[in-house]
Amino acid sequence: MPPRTNSAWQWRVPVNPEAPRSWFTEHMIQDLHHVNIHVDDLQAAETFYMDVLGLKRLERPLSTKGAWLMIGETRQLHLSVKEVPRDLQQHFAFQVESVDRVHDRLAEADYPIDAELEIPGVCRQIFVLDPAGNRVEFNQPL
Numbered sequence: 001m002p003p004r005t006n007s008a009w010q011w012r013v014p015v016n017p018e019a020p021r022s023w024f025t026e027h028m029i030q031d032l033h034h035v036n037i038h039v040d041d042l043q044a045a046e047t048f049y050m051d052v053l054g055l056k057r058l059e060r061p062l063s064t065k066g067a068w069l070m071i072g073e074t075r076q077l078h079l080s081v082k083e084v085p086r087d088l089q090q091h092f093a094f095q096v097e098s099v100d101r102v103h104d105r106l107a108e109a110d111y112p113i114d115a116e117l118e119i120p121g122v123c124r125q126i127f128v129l130d131p132a133g134n135r136v137e138f139n140q141p142l
Helices: 023-027 042-052 099-108
Strands: 034-039 056-058 066-071 075-081 091-095 113-119 123-129 135-141
Touching: 034 042, 042 056, 042 066, 042 075, 099 113, 099 123, 099 135
Parallel strands: 034 075, 091 135
Antiparallel strands: 056 066, 066 075, 113 123, 123 135
16 A cells, blocks of 8 residues: 555554564554544544644545544544543553653643552553543553
């Protein structure tokens, strides 16, 4: 498939040549491009992800209701306006520099922390529910 020129499709990411290789990473899988989640209120979701967390909107070449947001330099979060599944403890995680700073920012914006964990020697984690009830983790490597 030829690379797409739309700015939202800049998906070719350099691969770490030192990383362990498997057949899939060698022949097919290069990196994670995006995560898609369902939201029932696009405006509330955009407020959370853009205004509170600082993600930036991308051009979205689809006619269905939703939004594409940029995470860092290469990854995306797609919001689709559809029925939100009940909480099955599924989640996605943002890697952050400081869980404490994220905690403070979420508290300022009135988003209560759902859970806090530390995996000794690995990471600190906090979890919050977005406006649609999707579980979001913020992960600070130790």
